[in-house]
Amino acid sequence: MFMRINSIRYNNSVVDGPGIRTVFFMQGCDLHCKGCQNRSTWDIEKGKKVDIDELVNELNKKVFNKKITISGGEPLMQKEALIEFVTKLNDLGFDIALYTGHQKEDVPSILLDKVKYLKTGNFIQELKTTVKPFVGSENQVFEEVK
Numbered sequence: 001m002f003m004r005i006n007s008i009r010y011n012n013s014v015v016d017g018p019g020i021r022t023v024f025f026m027q028g029c030d031l032h033c034k035g036c037q038n039r040s041t042w043d044i045e046k047g048k049k050v051d052i053d054e055l056v057n058e059l060n061k062k063v064f065n066k067k068i069t070i071s072g073g074e075p076l077m078q079k080e081a082l083i084e085f086v087t088k089l090n091d092l093g094f095d096i097a098l099y100t101g102h103q104k105e106d107v108p109s110i111l112l113d114k115v116k117y118l119k120t121g122n123f124i125q126e127l128k129t130t131v132k133p134f135v136g137s138e139n140q141v142f143e144e145v146k
């Protein structure tokens, strides 16, 4: 299966979940939060189309500590591809954080079984925070689910 991705930042984030994490930005977002800093991810027709097996192989070679945060964009816009992607990473022993602008009840249970951390809630500019760990605005929730 293929998925559309925006970009990958390897092994250099300490603000997208515990530890040093690779951040994986999926393409496409339909939430359009005011003040979004990732507008280049919005158009689902843009970004790069990649084969999930090739992508997982590349990540397995390059992510030195197997810690990855899947962000966007809105990952749930490509739900089927996301499930395949997360399943393959989980099978390889990755520590996965999933960032969605939706709520926990919108996340398929098959994903909740395979990710370690979940961030829910859209970005609200008026509630922007620089002190609450691993989120951009106070309304958002970062939790350990596994």
Ligand code: SF4
Binding pocket: 029, 030, 031, 032, 033, 036, 037, 038, 039, 041, 072, 073, 074, 100, 101, 122, 123
């Ligand atoms: S969910 Fe994230 S990527 Fe989408 S508009 Fe909101 S802040 Fe931007």
